[in-house]
Amino acid sequence: LMVWLRRTTHYLFIVVVAVNSTLLTINAGDYIFYTDWAWTSFVVFSISQSTMLVVGAIYYMLFTGVPGTAAYYATIMTIYTWVAKGAWFALGYPYDFVVTPVWIPSAMLLDLTYWATRRNKHAAIIIGGTLVGLSLPIFNMINLLLVRDPLEMAFKYPRPTLPPYMTPIEPQVGKFYNSPVALGSGAAAVLSVPIAALGAKLNTWTYRWMAA
Secondary structure (H helix, E strand, C coil), rough: CCCHHHHHHHHHHHHHHHHHHHHHHHHHHCCCHHHHCHHHHHHHHHHHHHHHHHHHHHHHHHHCCCCHHHHHHHHHHHHHHHHHHHHHHCCCCCCCCCCCCHHHHHHHHHHHHHHHHCHHHHHHHHHHHHHHHHHHHHHHHHHCCCCCCCHHHEEEECCCCCCCCCCCCCCCCCCCCCCCHHHHHHHHHHHHHHHHHHHHHHHHHHHHHHHC
């Protein structure tokens, strides 16, 4: 019975985090990035995605103890997001504009850290968390640069759920920060480490609660 309860709690947590990551992805910004909110949106996006990825990925990886499960978790997030964003395609958005964040390479770095340090949990938290935070904004910027005519598409397909005060206006690129990738990577690298520690601690709490 306890084994069944432990497994149920584990899979429930994975589903909850993966679903939340999907919702966070949709709400943290897509084409808003290409409007007046450009750099601010990308920095917030980088932090939110890095922390959401690392908390679930390290939980899953430490639960199984097998390097590779972080990338598997990132794949789950990717699939969930593609399915959720398929609804946007039905609303008339071109599918190549509905961008899915690139999580898998960053999760692979977390797996690699865990494997290279011979399954050292603390190294995974500190080194792996830092690598996820540093790399994810870079991968996603490359991903966004491949979008077809992003600024034109942003104005051609305004999001129907936007409140009036967030309606796209004339772009002011570089208005807030000179380098959103550098700022996003720096902030995400710092914040991903304590969030990774939280994911590891949640794994411990799960076992203790089930064993109580």
